[in-house]
Amino acid sequence: MSSKAVKLPLVCTSAVCAKCGIYQLCYAVGGDTDLSTLDTLVKKRKILKRGEFLFREGKPFQAIYAVRTGSIKTSMLADDGRNQITGFHDLGKVLGLDAVVTGTYNCEAVAMETTAICEVPFTNFGELCKKIPELQRKMLEIMSLEILDNRDLMLLLGKMTAEERLAACLLNMAKSAETPPSSTSRVNLSMSRNDIGNYLGMAEETVCRILTRFQEEGLITIQRRQITLNDIGQLKSVSRRK
């Protein structure tokens, strides 16, 4: 595997990026495929500044992307202009899959900070799949993961109180950031309270109030956008109870 990484000029095959979805894609595909074909997969890198769009809703599908550093938020627009944030994405997350079939992006993706992106051109997705049968299988897996993630969010939005949602959200961010075994963890939020509220289906003020309450109860320590989870066990029980 490491020898393969050396041979390939593909950004996301480096060990550093082992968590990256594109890496996984390349790796899955790489088994019995010749390298020149693989080269057609990952082509460019991109750097986005805070607020810049990776893609917009309705634009024609040209590529899928993976986050290398930084973070991206995706959102969809309702008919009336309201905007629902559908996720915050960092290291390794693959974006743009929802466009594979419809041919246009169905949500928009914005950088929340300076962000490095791995681009995989897919203008010829159909042909690529013929050349690389494993590719479709991998796409299937990634999409099904997406479905499962979305389901969790639906459960969150539909059945949980604001407090439960926020606790779950904090735990989630800690997990994707550091994967601590227990006790304590530090989270650096790249999104505003407003974004969190939007994502979790509550008002910005409610986010603030509940964070403050958590802090008063000793569960967390707030330092602007850096939040320390002091008692993960307790947070977990908050996120589940009703």
Place this chain on the structure above:
Amino acid sequence: MSSKAVKLPLVCTSAVCAKCGIYQLCYAVGGDTDLSTLDTLVKKRKILKRGEFLFREGKPFQAIYAVRTGSIKTSMLADDGRNQITGFHDLGKVLGLDAVVTGTYNCEAVAMETTAICEVPFTNFGELCKKIPELQRKMLEIMSLEILDNRDLMLLLGKMTAEERLAACLLNMAKSAETPPSSTSRVNLSMSRNDIGNYLGMAEETVCRILTRFQEEGLITIQRRQITLNDIGQLKSVSRRK
């Protein structure tokens, strides 16, 4: 196409079932595939009575299913036992796709009334895909549709008031039931008020109250589980405003 339908003993290639996902699957696949291979696709029919399970969460993946008549509700269980209904499904809907990758079903599916099901064994999904390359492509399409549907539901749960949600839900059911061009439509609910509330993230009583309010405003007429939409235009504007 119709000649093909005659030759094939597959339930879902009949014209009656043209809206059926499995039919679409067979059709997409059928182009340049020999019929004996197709025969391996759709095998059995099943009849479920109200309350019977099509599959349960955690059970090993063995088949995908399509609804021919009747209706199915799918739901997922939270850690604490709470249960979120993720959808109501009738004619043509394909179920069980979320299990393709994980190998076990990730939600449970129950018949809401006597329901006829088309079963497509997929114990050998990987091999099937090798034989029929178009199959994976089609699966990809179906899954991406699922993702888009779920997103709509997320928007519903996260951003809309109870009134908006219920209006949207009624319109949705009318659409899948009859696709009327305008004005008036009749919907036969196969699910209880309780189920609707669960699905839309509100209490059963709230569903009742809002339905009553809609009726008082002349938007709908309630006759037990048969609901007539008297003014679809108005309902649409209710479902969007804030």
Place this chain on the structure above:
DNA sequence: CGTTCACTTGAAAGTGTTCAATTACTGTGG
């Protein structure tokens, strides 16, 4: 013909939102 279950309705209690005002921080230009 009575029991059961789904549905409906009322009143009280929460929960979360909105509006408004204040405070804290970031970045910019002098």
Place this chain on the structure above:
DNA sequence: CCACAGTAATTGAACACTTTCAAGTGAACG
């Protein structure tokens, strides 16, 4: 390096929406 402007975050108070608990109605079914 500091003052200023602008944005983000916080807090308070009133209000609105939804839930919960409780009770009653009605249709279906044995």
